[in-house]
Amino acid sequence: MALTAEIRKRLSHFTLDVSIACPKGRILSIVGPSGSGKTTILRIIAGLDAPDEGVVVCGERVWLDTGGRVALPTQKRRLAMVFQDFVLFPHCSVFKNVCFAARDKSLAEALMKRFDIWHLRDSRPQSVSGGERQRAAICQALAREPEVLLMDEPFSALDPLTRRRLREAVADMKGELGIPIIHVTHDIREALFLGDEIVPVVQGRVFHKWLLQFMLTARDADLCRERAAMDNEGDVELELYNKRRGY
Amino acid sequence: MDTGSIFVPLWISFKLAAATTVMLLALGAFLAYLLAYRKVPARPVVESLINLPIALPPTVLGFYLLILMGPKGAFGKAWEGLFNSTLLFTFTCIVIASVFYSLPFAVQPLKAAFLKIDRRILENAYVLGLSPVKAFFRVIVPNSAVGFAAAAILVFLHTMGEFGVILMVGGSVPGETRVASIAIYEAVESLRYRDAWVLSVVLALVSFSFLLVVNALNRGEGNGING
């Protein structure tokens, strides 16, 4: 079951025009400078925004087709989304938050244990740390057993250590989850680390050169090294990346 | 003309305030939801209409309602067709009038409370599969408790103290539409100053104790945020 999306939408300074496809069990990272339209792509996939033209298909189900006048409301799209900042429900305990859309409470419990927040089950989201809250948000999203997981700058508001740990946790889970994961970030390191495929988006368009230029500058040699250090496959990100995209 | 105990009007005022509060929490929440989250056609017109009772003298509002709910008025006629009974000068009639009169006092605090909720929390609810109706009850309502409490108390007190509108459409029918404020007015007019005093003191005490509760609630809320 894959997710494909073709989207066109006029924004105030440019037109967003991208097409992406993400197979199950894979992470597609959309990376780009802030204000490039990345988040809008996720919001359109989620049905929170409407494009001028577009098609979003999840597996065999058409979620959106402006030509065929199909537009499922958000709640009918079986997806989950982890937002940039913490949007847990302030009136519920952490456990109730995770169970909010869970069909199976034992799954919620298992997720919370796995993300090491089970001891916080009775706390209010306001009274736990940012990292704990974001872990709870990931549990809440996964407890829904979604067919697609959307992550919008999920780790940006966290301290570097927590960020790295959570990244690793998500990367570990992707195969097990077996669903397409679309991940948006402005942080190229994060995209390189998490993304099986990387789509750079600048001014609303897929722009591979941007990433290349970025990586070829002196500063970004560090990036390549870091990636190499983290990734056993070696130091060939650029080549790999190019191959993947058919360059 | 036996009105029974002088406390009967107080009981009617209380019943009226309670009925109005229940109806307005439902209607007010619905309107506040539309105003806070939906595209409303001719929004300035709609908002002004809802707030009109604040600006209009109650007797003017009462006069319009008198005409509207009278046997010749559109609403009165429709009511008579539906229920085969006249609407004007009944308890139902003063409840309807009070609902109009106190509408802004329900809509404003509820709208403010709804707007205070982070839009993304609501979006998260949709993403988690909640329909707008379910999201309203499971996310918006529990996060607007203070707004609901404020609306309920404002409407209740405003209705307890209501005079001009009921003067116009109530007709002071004993045991039915003769509320405390009207009974006080009549007592003064009829030189029954002692009755007027007793009723006024009780009414003032009721309102005062409600405001004390509001104060306590506000302080509790403040502590909750700090603590």
Next chain:
Amino acid sequence: MIRVGVVLGLIFICALPAGASDEKVLAGVAANFMMPFQEMAAAFEKESGIHVESVFTSTGKLYAQIRNGAPYDIFLAADEERPELLFRDGLSGKPFVYAMGEVVLWSADRDFCARFADWEEAVRSNEVKRLAIANPESAPYGAAAVSALKASGLFDSLQAKYVFPQDIGQTFQYASTGAVQAGFCALSSAVTDQGKEGCYYTITQAPKVTQAACVLTRTNNREAAEKFAAFLLTPAGIRIKEKYGYR
């Protein structure tokens, strides 16, 4: 501060008497007597040069105001009771009757009076669903209507139809807007232009409403006030009030 000063100044200016005549009388007048009173005051001013200002409201309110020191020179009540009470407590001179009013059954429907033999048949009919009586405790015309209903033995059987407006003015308003099918109004209302658009039954069983006036003890314009009191009973004064349905 400046704004407050301006507002206070305006209030002060507004509070000044309009006509700067040397002598003036401030009268508190029962609302039902407004129409003849205005004409009488104009005639009196022409004749004597004394300006008469007036406040029209219910007798009960005027009475309460006078008890609490309102600066009226003369009080024209709608009943005998309140001037008598003021006199007894030394707040006024001896009351005198200045007009006799009459209560009638009035309907805004011009054909109403052709359908029934008399007022008793009219109030009993199913056509009259609601019947307005000015609050008999405070409004003398309401009290007169109640005693007529009692004299005819109808009072108890019609309980379900009664609506009690606060005064004779509101009674007429209920009847003229069609809120009630008929109301016990003052003859003086029934003979106005608006009253003539409907029709009325006379009520022989109803006692006449005796309206008494008194010059108040605290007046600073005793001479002018007494002159005006005397004018009320001159042939010129009587002609005016008869025109408006009083005797």
